[in-house]
Amino acid sequence: MTLDPSLQSLSRCFQGLIPSAIATCAPDGTPNVTFLSQVYYVDATHVALSCQFFNKTRRNVEKNPFATVEVMDPATLQPYRLSVRYTHSETSGPLFEAMDLRIQAIASVTGMAGIFRLIAADVYEVLAVERVDLLAEAPAATPATPEFSLRQVLGVQIVSQQVNRGRDLDETLELLLSTLDDVCGFSHSMMLVPDESGRLVAIASRGYGEQGRKGIGAEVCIGEGFIGTAAEQRRVLRVSNVEGELRYGRAVRQRMETKGETLRPEIALPGLPGAQSHLAVPLVVQDRLVGVLALESRDPLAFGTWDESTTTARARKKIPPRRRSPNPPLPPRAVPSRSSRTTTASSSTASTSSATSPARSSGSCSAPTTATAAPSSATASCASIPHSASLP
Amino acid sequence: MPVLSRELVEFLEGPNSIVVATHDGKLHPEVTRGLTLRCTGDDTVRVWLPARPAARAVANLALEKRIAVAVELPSLHKTRQLKGVVTAVRPAPDDRRALIDEAFAGFSAQCATIGVPPRLLERVVLWPAVEIELRVDAVFEQTPGPGAGEPLEAAKR
Numbered sequence: 001m002t003l004d005p006s007l008q009s010l011s012r013c014f015q016g017l018i019p020s021a022i023a024t025c026a027p028d029g030t031p032n033v034t035f036l037s038q039v040y041y042v043d044a045t046h047v048a049l050s051c052q053f054f055n056k057t058r059r060n061v062e063k064n065p066f067a068t069v070e071v072m073d074p075a076t077l078q079p080y081r082l083s084v085r086y087t088h089s090e091t092s093g094p095l096f097e098a099m100d101l102r103i104q105a106i107a108s109v110t111g112m113a114g115i116f117r118l119i120a121a122d123v124y125e126v127l128a129v130e131r132v133d134l135l136a137e138a139p140a141a142t143p144a145t146p147e148f149s150l151r152q153v154l155g156v157q158i159v160s161q162q163v164n165r166g167r168d169l170d171e172t173l174e175l176l177l178s179t180l181d182d183v184c185g186f187s188h189s190m191m192l193v194p195d196e197s198g199r200l201v202a203i204a205s206r207g208y209g210e211q212g213r214k215g216i217g218a219e220v221c222i223g224e225g226f227i228g229t230a231a232e233q234r235r236v237l238r239v240s241n242v243e244g245e246l247r248y249g250r251a252v253r254q255r256m257e258t259k260g261e262t263l264r265p266e267i268a269l270p271g272l273p274g275a276q277s278h279l280a281v282p283l284v285v286q287d288r289l290v291g292v293l294a295l296e297s298r299d300p301l302a303f304g305t306w307d308e309s310t311t312t313a314r315a316r317k318k319i320p321p322r323r324r325s326p327n328p329p330l331p332p333r334a335v336p337s338r339s340s341r342t343t344t345a346s347s348s349t350a351s352t353s354s355a356t357s358p359a360r361s362s363g364s365c366s367a368p369t370t371a372t373a374a375p376s377s378a379t380a381s382c383a384s385i386p387h388s389a390s391l392p
Numbered sequence: 393m394p395v396l397s398r399e400l401v402e403f404l405e406g407p408n409s410i411v412v413a414t415h416d417g418k419l420h421p422e423v424t425r426g427l428t429l430r431c432t433g434d435d436t437v438r439v440w441l442p443a444r445p446a447a448r449a450v451a452n453l454a455l456e457k458r459i460a461v462a463v464e465l466p467s468l469h470k471t472r473q474l475k476g477v478v479t480a481v482r483p484a485p486d487d488r489r490a491l492i493d494e495a496f497a498g499f500s501a502q503c504a505t506i507g508v509p510p511r512l513l514e515r516v517v518l519w520p521a522v523e524i525e526l527r528v529d530a531v532f533e534q535t536p537g538p539g540a541g542e543p544l545e546a547a548k549r
Contacts, residue, residue, distance in 0.1 A: 017507075018508070019409070019464070019466070021411040021423050021462070022423065023411075023413035023414075023415075023421035023422060023423035023460070024413075024421055025413075025415045025419045025420070025421040027419070029415065029419060029456060029458055030458055030460070030475065031413035031414060031415050031421055031458060031459060031460040031475075032413060032421075032460050032473070032475075033411050033412065033413035033421075033423055033460045033461070033462045033473065034462055034471075034473065034534060035409070035411065035462060035464050035469075035471060035534075037536070052536075053536075053537070053538065053540055053541075055540060055541045056532075056541050064419055066418075066419065066420045066421065067421055068420075068421050068422055068423045069423070070411070070423045070424075070425070074508075076512070077508075077512045077513065077515065077516065079425070079445070081422075081423065083420075132424075132445045133444040133445050134425065134442060134444070134445045134516055134517065135515045135516060135517065136515050136516075136517050137515065243506070243507065244506065244507070247467070247468075247469065247506070248469055248536060251468060251469035251470070251535055251536050251537065252536050252537040253537075254535075254537070255535055255536070255537025255538055255539055255540070256537055256538055258539075259537075259538045259539060261538075300507070
């Protein structure tokens with residue numbers, strides 16, 4: 001079956017910038033309609049919806065699987081109606097994990113870690129796509145782009161060539177971040193490595209002022225926020241429309257508080273003030289987290305699936321495929337001083353067998369300290385990049 | 393007790409995002425965007441839809457009168473869903489145009505607070521519009537979070 005327009009051409013609609021809507025119908029003919037924070041692209045003929053709370057939509061489609069989803073292109077406001085049929089729900093596997101990771105990250109930032117979670121990824125087959133006649137002048141169709149084109153492969157090649165020129169870790173990281181800026185336009189980036197206390201510490205950065213030096217030394221707790229959640233889960237995390245995601249999380253938080261839940265304070269997001277997109281790429285050597293490449297942008301659509309593929313390819317270039325372990329260890333690791341960084345970091349990436357397995361957190365990360373910049377009045381965090389020090 | 397409390401009316405008539413669900417004879421549902429609504433009695437509501445994208449909803453309502461309307465304040469995700477039965481469907485009379493334009497301007501300003509540029513919303517064709525009257529049977533809490541989907545106590549018939 002070929003859909004026209006194709007789901008690939010609607011990729012912007014699946015970034016969650018404009019809330020979507022789904023209509024379902026009970027067997028007795030009572031319709032139901034609700035807003036959706038995001039519709040996930042699965043493949044050329046399937047989308048998935050996140051189920052965080054068992055609801056009427058789920059109950060309806062279990063009995064009458066037909067539904068209509070409306071998505072909207074955030075760049076043009078062109079709406080599209082997807083005629084869909086519910087096929088199944090997933091509670092594990094790659095799709096579930098990818099959707100769950102984003103929710104975990106939002107839950108972490110909004111003080112709902114472990115409480116606000118994904119119950120299931122509900123998968124729908126898309127039967128037809130219709131362009132809705134809402135606008136005075138229909139915008140030009142967006143051409144579908146392959147997920148990994150020749151241009152992107154060349155981009156990876158250029159980054160690889162540049163990075164291979166590095167003579168030591170300092171130079172290699174500087175070349176990596178500058179090439180990602182020059183080739184991909186990622187102008188705000190950090191490389192963080194874990195220390196022995198369960199924190200991630202930035203050892204290289206670009207775009208945060210003073211030739212990137214202002215970002216160096218920034219700390220993030222593993223398991224907290226976008227970077228910390230990606231590090232803990234060892235999975236690439238891409239978050240578009242950060243403000244919208246947090247607004248959604250805060251709405252859920254407020255409902256939970258109304259129901260009597262006691263929640264942790266919201267944590268501050270370190271890094272670029274006003275950042276609307278985050279991409280965190282954990283670097284893993286045989287189950288050992290050796291670092292996180294963190295990118296951010298004020299453009300809510302800055303990172304797409306392209307960037308996940310490209311940066312992941314870069315991150316894995318010298319790293320063997322990850323092997324799953326039921327209890328993957330985190331290495332104890334001293335954060336190198338700038339003068340000793342080359343030796344220390346090199347040994348950490350080269351050595352894959354000598355790491356012991358300490359507790360994930362030393363405890364310092366579980367006691368939030370005062371935030372430097374707060375998205376709400378009840379904000380606290382152990383993230384320690386002062387916004388004043390991170391302005392580009 | 394009225395189905396639509398004063399507090400609920402105040403919310404429903406605000407600068408909200410509105411979506412409307414109907415279904416055809418095979419129980420295949422349809423979703424379309426609404427422009428604004430006004431509460432016209434203790435349990436009656438009038439909602440306006442842009443006519444072109446609402447054509448299928450109007451066709452559905454000729455067969456089946458049941459309807460669902462979700463109303464969300466985008467900046468807070470505060471959401472309520474009305475369910476009821478349609479009592480009239482007609483082209484919106486000309487004297488509604490000012491009301492619709494004014495309401496949509498308010499919605500556009502609300503959208504600007506969450507980063508949607510008003511210039512994009514200027515391209516939405518508001519007119520001609522369809523006017524739908526409905527009798528509300530139930531109202532549901534639909535703000536995301538625990539309790540979403542629960543009927544509002546004050547709105548039970």
